[in-house]
Amino acid sequence: MAWIEHLRIRGLRNLAAVELSLSEGHVCLVGGNGAGKTSLLEAVYLVNRGGSFRGRRHGPVVMHGAAGASIDLAGYQGGHAVRRQWRSELGVVTRETGLPVRLVGSAMHALVEGDPELRRRFIDWNVFHVEHGLAELRSRLRRSAAQRNAWLRAGGQGAAIWDAEYAAALSILAKVRADLLDRLRQAFHTLALELGVLDGLELVWRSDIPTDPDQTLAVLQRQLPGDVGRGYTYLSASRGDFCLQRDGTTWVGSRGQNKTAGVLLQLAADRVVREQYPEPSIWLVDDLPAELDRERQALLYGAIRAASTQVLSTALESPGSAVRQAGMQVFHVEHGTVRSMPSLRAVV
């Protein structure tokens, strides 16, 4: 069982010096806008995954004017005590592998209504966890694509020596993505039934990359004149997307419904990965209450708690009665400092 017992953060965003002792179960970080709640989740993500979940737009994680940032974590995994360290100048410095963490970010609705690139990254991240050798496959693809594109830019004359290798790698990727989607589709369907939300929605994968390498090779040959004109290969790993359908038609949900669907997708992916790696993850849940009614909040928090040993969640306000739980730990975050509030003893 993976959980964090102690966390020490120095010089990360607005968190100058933070020390937290945590318990298993649901830990709630409460505070106003800009208090440092998301930065705390970011620290947990960073020390375990080695990178941030926030894009470049958010700038460097080291506190303005500070010489460096550090994160130290002590916790448990598989019944053993583990330690992890991250230093801004070195990255992760411990040998032990990171604790498994799963993020429900504040913009989960974007997974349904945003750019296809987000969905492909979501699929590939989960494929990476169930299929060994994805990194090697990616480098095969990159190498053969670069060689083929150089050949196209030179006019595509002579033998197409990189086509077979590129078609083989691309078809394997198409196959592992389609297989994951199939398992995800079933898990999503089961979860929607169990929770009684988004009834009748179906996950549909659309990709024009054939899973048979001979067919992929035939497509490459057919598209050759266009590829030479463009100077690059049209059929690439960035083709493919999934959508949600109801009765065969693309479903258009509200912001809150899309957010619910995004969280369900994370829960479904967690089930798929845990068929192979049963250890539950630590879930980092940023601002779930935004856009969700109380019933949905309670439902989704309940499903996330059931899937994890520890949940670190953020919110602007203290958890309401629908979300509270006996033993829930609550911390108040303000201007980068964190204060413990009395643990909740009973469901109110």
Ligand SMILES: Nc1ncnc2c1ncn2[C@@H]1O[C@H](COP(=O)(O)OP(=O)(O)OP(=O)(O)O)[C@@H](O)[C@H]1O
């Ligand atoms: N490198 C940095 N150095 C110092 N402060 C930073 C740095 N990067 C971001 N900040 C500031 O840290 C503060 C905390 O941001 P954070 O996103 O953690 O807040 P939050 O509590 O999650 O707020 P909200 O509820 O509005 O999402 C922000 O005011 C931000 O401007």
